[in-house]
Amino acid sequence: xxxxxxKLYFLLQTTAAALKRAADDALIDGAGVTAxxxxxxxxxxxxxxxxxxxxxxxxxxxxxAMTQMVTRLIAMGLVARNRADHDKRQWQLTLTPAGxxxxxxxxxxxxxxxxxxxxxxxxxTAACLATTLDAIFQKVETRTAGPD
Numbered sequence: 399x400x401x402x403x404x405k406l407y408f409l410l411q412t413t414a415a416a417l418k419r420a421a422d423d424a425l426i427d428g429a430g431v432t433a434x435x436x437x438x439x440x441x442x443x444x445x446x447x448x449x450x451x452x453x454x455x456x457x458x459x460x461x462x463a464m465t466q467m468v469t470r471l472i473a474m475g476l477v478a479r480n481r482a483d484h485d486k487r488q489w490q491l492t493l494t495p496a497g498x499x500x501x502x503x504x505x506x507x508x509x510x511x512x513x514x515x516x517x518x519x520x521x522x523t524a525a526c527l528a529t530t531l532d533a534i535f536q537k538v539e540t541r542t543a544g545p546d
Contacts, residue, residue, distance in 0.1 A: 421511045428507025429500050436504035442491045450489040
């Protein structure tokens with residue numbers, strides 16, 4: 399059986415869109431942030447000190463998109479951005495107290511999204527799916543990556 403036979407591209411797209419809507423709804427209601435914003439808050443917290451460039455790389459985003467996201471989070475009072483002591487060209491991101499609260503609320507709100515996925519697959523299936531999705535990403539990303 400092939401990807402075409404199973405309509406995998408269609409299934410991946412529609413499932414990703416549904417998961418994004420569910421996550422955004424849960425997170426906006428529970429924490430006042432979108433799933434993308436919650437991901438940035440979580441990465442800032444787990445990468446102290448967090449460079450804007452590193453966070454962009456971990457999210458597989460370009461730096462200009464990350465700059466826009468960080469600018470919104472700063473305007474929301476959730477993130478502070480300062481020049482790094484060791485390299486004044488680099489931005490260091492930290493969570494404000496409001497950002498710490500939003501991150502914690504987002505973690506709790508996102509539990510429902512994870513529970514929906516856990517309800518339809520066991521741990522082995524989830525691990526297999528994660529490995530397969532990462533392999534697809536790596537294959538496609540390698541093909542589409544331009545010169546540095």
